[in-house]
Each structure stands twice: as C-alpha cells, then as structure tokens.
Amino acid sequence: MIAEADLNSLRFAEQNSADASRLTKGTRTLMATDCTSPEVDSKWKQSFRRRLLAWYAKHERDLPWRKSQDPYRVWVSEVMLQQTQVETVKPYFQRFLKAFPTVKNLAAAEESQVLRLWEGLGYYRRARGLHAAAKQIVAEHGGQFPQDVVTMQSLPGIGRYTAGAIASIAFNQREPILEANTIRLLARLLAYPDDPTKSAGQRLLWATAEEILPSTNVSRFNQALMELGSLVCTPTQPKCEECPVSRHCGAYQNGLQDELPRAAAKLKFTDVHEAAVVVRKNGQVIVRQCGTGERWAGLWDFPRFAIESEGPLFVEEELIKKVCQQTGVTAKPGALLTTMKHGVTRYRITLDCYSAQFVSGRLKRHTRWIRPAELADLPLSTTGRKLANRIEKSVSKN
DNA sequence: AAATCGGGGGC
C-alpha cells in the first residue's frame, strides 16, 4: 500500500485544477503551460495515438455491434452497455436487433414487447427511454438518427457519454467519450491521485479525453481506448507489460498502477425485508403492472411490498392488509414458497414468497388474473420471473 | 454533489 503522501508527492497533485494540457510522463510534464514547445506535446499525442491504434488493429474483439457503423445499432448497443458488461449484453443485443432491425420497427413496437426483450438486463428505464426515443426520432427526424451531440442528448437515455460514443463510433466525429474503462485508463495515464469519478476528476478526464483525440479515425480511436481499458488496463492486475502506451503512463512510470485509480467511497447497504404473494383462484394468479414512478415501471409483478412486522402472526396480518391495499382482494396466506436474497441498488433485500388463497373482493386497476403459463408473455423482474417459473412447475406437477 | 436505478459475473 502506497501512502497518501506518496501519491500526493506526484507532480500531478500540484496541478489539481482541471488542466488537461498537462499530461505527465514520469515526473516530467510533457505539456507544461509555460515553456514546453507545442511540438513536444504534439509528438506525445501522436505517439500515443499511433501506438494505441496499432494495438487495436491486432486486438479488436469481434463484437456483434461492430458489424457495421449503423447509428441505430451503435445506439442500441451503447444503451445496453450502460453499467452492463459486454458479455452480458451480447445475447440481448442479438435478440433485440432480430426483433427490431431498424429504428422504425422499434418505434412501432409495443412497450411491453420491448421490456420483455430487456428482461434480466436491469435498469429498465433504459428500455422505456430507447422506445420513447425511437418514436421521437421517427416523429421529429423522419426516422433518421440525428448526427449532432446536442440533438442526441435531447433524446431520453442519451447523456454525454452515449452521445459522444454514437457521434464518434457511428459518424466518426471528433467527440470525446468517458466511461468506466477510460476513466480508469486516463486516471492511470495521468496518475490522477483522487477518486476520478468525483466532479473534479470528471472535469479533468473529459478534458483529457478531448485533448488526446486524433482528427481522423476517431471511431477506432475511442473504441481502442475502451478496448485497452477493458483488456489490458484492468481494475486489478493491469497487464502493463502488454500495454502499448505504458511509456506514456504516469501510474506505470511511478509504479502506481496497482494503487490507482483511487477507489470511490463505498456506499452502505440497507437491509430490507419484503414479501411477494401468489394469490390463487381457479388456477389463476394475480399480477399487477408497476406504474410510472415506481421501481420496475411498466413491468408486471406479483403483489409485493415491504414487511415491517416480526413474528409469523403479525406478518400474516400484514400480508393480508397489504395484499388488499395493493390489489383490492382479500386473500388468506398459506405456505412460504421460497426465500430469495437479491440487491436493488443500495438495498439488500430478503424476499419471502408466499402462496395465498383468494377469499373475496374485486381487483383494482392495473391488476389482473392470469394463468401461470401466460406469464411467459409479460415482462417481469428477475425475481418475479423466478417465482413465476416456480409456480408453473408446481402447477404442472399437480 | 449526492442519490437512485438492477442484476450478473469474477474472485
């Protein structure tokens, strides 16, 4: 472990103002504001670009969204890749593009179908935004994907990164990107001593991402940055001996590659106890569609709520009351079917799944009876799907 | 500036 004093002793620490024109190599500043000739930093950048692109020519992965530069494909892939790993996205991307090959197909789709294909990817707001944006592109841009980043960022789900990614990757525009891989890579390159995800670091790294861009080949350059971050400049045990730009890297030159970037503060989890209830009547069960503003908006779910009370009797009472509140129906809770533990952002949830028998009452809006087999057509949350599969099994056994 | 939104995979 390197002491904080060592990190702060880096030349970089003195330059914490957002000045991306100071790219460090070792302890020397290559782009000093005062006396360095423009040629030096120009050479540094040229060398960096050339080595990066040469490396990428050898190591570029064959990813499904790289088969063309169709902005629609790039867009869908970038949205799916937000906070989601490449390997996870691959099969979703293939299915999605098969179902909706063009922006017009997507715009014409039912939202439930879009969500069904998104099921399991998480952050379902992305799917709703993608669908809404597709409609907007058809309505306002004649089905043609907009080419400038400002217009792109007016579309739901497209922020600074995604706009820069589409503009550069699909249209080869000189627009910077900054995301998980390149935050890590650039933070090491600059030997940035603080948490690079905080606002000061973000300002600096965005400026750096812009500064190092070539004037041509931006599409490949930005992808190469991410690829290098993903394959070589990894979070732990970076493969610096394989890195084409280790000679440009402040962290490596100072032996700090295992210490940087500095980790973000850990967020604390809150334990929550929830229940989901399978209310049965005549071989059907109750599901409800989550409304706007709720978690999982647009998805369907079993009656589900937080459990406040302790002890089986009190819990049963609470189940009855909250099922009625949510569905309008009175039901008698039965067996505990299963318990699942899962995480939703900052919550650690213990989910108890109960069976219950319909007693009386009529369903509220956005709530319906359904045969378990038909649940296959509805978008559910991951835990909802697991529970649904369990029900179908027990039905087919009986 | 900080909180919120999910879920899977790696170690």
Next chain:
DNA sequence: GCCCCAGATTT
C-alpha cells in the same frame, strides 16, 4: 461476500 460494469437522471 465484495467489487465492478461502454451512465443517465433526478433531487
């Protein structure tokens, strides 16, 4: 268990 992931949006 904990860390991490081709971030965006709201407060």
